[in-house]
Structures are given as C-alpha cells and as structure tokens.
Amino acid sequence: MVASQIHLVRHGEVHNPLRVLYGRLPGYRLSELGQKMAAAAADDLKNRGREVTRLVASPLQRAQESAAPFAERFRLPVETDERIIEPTNHFEGTVMRLALRNPGNWFALRNPRKPSWGEPYVSIVARMLDAVRDTWETTPSGDVVLVSHQLPIWMVHSALTGTPLPHDPRQRRCGLSSITTLEHRDGVFVEVGYSDPAGAIAADATDVGAV
Numbered sequence: 001m002v003a004s005q006i007h008l009v010r011h012g013e014v015h016n017p018l019r020v021l022y023g024r025l026p027g028y029r030l031s032e033l034g035q036k037m038a039a040a041a042a043d044d045l046k047n048r049g050r051e052v053t054r055l056v057a058s059p060l061q062r063a064q065e066s067a068a069p070f071a072e073r074f075r076l077p078v079e080t081d082e083r084i085i086e087p088t089n090h091f092e093g094t095v096m097r098l099a100l101r102n103p104g105n106w107f108a109l110r111n112p113r114k115p116s117w118g119e120p121y122v123s124i125v126a127r128m129l130d131a132v133r134d135t136w137e138t139t140p141s142g143d144v145v146l147v148s149h150q151l152p153i154w155m156v157h158s159a160l161t162g163t164p165l166p167h168d169p170r171q172r173r174c175g176l177s178s179i180t181t182l183e184h185r186d187g188v189f190v191e192v193g194y195s196d197p198a199g200a201i202a203a204d205a206t207d208v209g210a211v
Contacts, residue, residue: 003054003139005192006132007045008146008153008180011058011066012037012198013205021099023092023210024085030065033205037177037198042069044179044197045145052076053142056135058085058149066177067147074145083131084148086210087119096208113166117211121165124155129189132156136184150174151210156182160191169211176202 012034014022022028030038045052055076057067067078090108091099099105108117115121128148135144154172157180158165173194174180181193196202 001140002184003136003142003144004183005050005143006136006146006182006189007050007052007143008132008148008156008182009041009066009070010150010153010174010176010178011060011062011147012041012177013202013207014062016206016208019095019206019208021089021091021094021096021208021210023087023089024060025093026061029061031206033201034062034176035065036201037205038066039069040198040201041066041177041179042073044195045070045143046073051142052145054135054139054144055079055147056081056084056131056144057147058082060086060149063147063149067145070145070147081131081135081146083127084146084152086149087124087151089118089211091117091211096211115166121155124152125159125165128152128156129159132182132189136189149210153178153180156180157191160189175199176205176207 013031014028015031052074056079057063059080110116154174175196177198178196183192
C-alpha cells in the first residue's frame with residue numbers, strides 16, 4: 001500500500017518588517033498573521049475529512065512552525081526533510097529593490113532561465129519530486145502533508161503540468177499557506193487540487209522572502 005494524496009503546503013507569513021529576502025537565513029519566524037494562516041490551512045485539510053497519517057516539513061523555522069497546527073489537529077510528529085527546503089539565492093540577506101541597484105549584483109542576473117542567481121530549477125524539481133515519491137512509497141496509507149516553500153512547490157506544479165520552468169516570480173499561483181494536492185495515477189504524479197484557505201486574511205501580508 002502507498003499514500004493516497006500528497007499535500008504540498010506553503011508556510012504562512014513571516015515576521016519580516018525590513019522586507020529582507022531571507023532565503024535560508026535562520027531566525028525568521030512566523031508573524032502572528034502567519035500563525036493564523038497556518039492554522040487556516042490545517043483546518044481546511046481537517047474539514048475535508050482527509051486521513052492525514054504523515055507530516056513532513058522543511059528544516060527552516062517558518063516551515064516547522066507552519067507544520068505545528070497540522071501536528072496538533074492530526075496528532076502527528078513533525079518529520080524533517082532537507083529535500084523540501086528553500087533554494088539557495090545570491091540575494092539572500094538583501095532588500096531586493098536595493099540590491100538590484102548595485103552593479104556588483106548584476107552578474108547574478110545573467111541567465112534567468114537557469115537561474116544564475118540561485119539553485120537551478122531542474123535541481124529543485126529533482127529533489128522535490130524525489131521527496132514526493134519517497135514519502136508516497138513509504139507511507140502505508142492515508143495522506144501526507146509536506147510543508148515547504150513557494151518556489152519548490154511551484155517547480156513541482158510546473159514539472160507536473162508541463163509549464164516551462166523559467167518564469168516571472170510574480171506570476172506564481174502559490175499563496176501563503178496554500179495547499180497544492182497531488183495524486184499518483186497511471187504511474188505518474190498529477191496535480192488534482194489547489195486551495196488558498198488563508199486568502200481571506202492575506203490581503204495585507206508581506207511576501208518578499210524569496211525569488
């Protein structure tokens with residue numbers, strides 16, 4: 001037997017008053033609004049009546065904190081998987097609008113198709129799909145929740161739907177605390193659903209942590 005559905009959950013809003021591109025930097029926790037967003041995502045899945053039997057999160061603090069409401073509602077421990085972490089980024093620790101004014105950073109923008117400023121898109125796809133397949137194969141029954149980050153989740157969406165990996169980050173459909181749901185059908189993973197349970201409270205949220 002294997003898992004029924006894989007739910008890719010993005011973390012909630014991060015406390016980031018300086019609007020820093022935080023990437024993998026430590027110490028970036030959820031804001032109070034972010035905690036409410038994570039709770040909304042957990043409630044959404046609980047209200048579907050899904051039998052969630054496994055919970056896995058990126059090692060970063062914001063993902064671990066976003067996993068906490070799922071752990072409480074489904075009475076599960078939080079496993080940690082490095083494969084679903086935020087990608088590396090040349091601009092980590094900077095305020096993006098200021099960094100782009102510095103000619104010393106322009107070389108990092110030379111190839112947006114790779115992209116040259118961070119982990120290659122193909123690498124993100126490979127590790128994310130490896131984590132998805134591994135958790136699907138090693139979970140005897142029920143659903144799995146993977147708490148990750150915007151770009152990794154969007155790369156899974158793009159790979160499964162045949163969407164080109166290079167893209168405009170502003171066009172990603174992956175809101176804070178959103179849920180992208182996958183199933184395994186006829187030998188391949190397919191995306192079967194997307195929900196934005198925190199959308200109603202996200203109007204004033206800050207979302208500038210990664211590119």
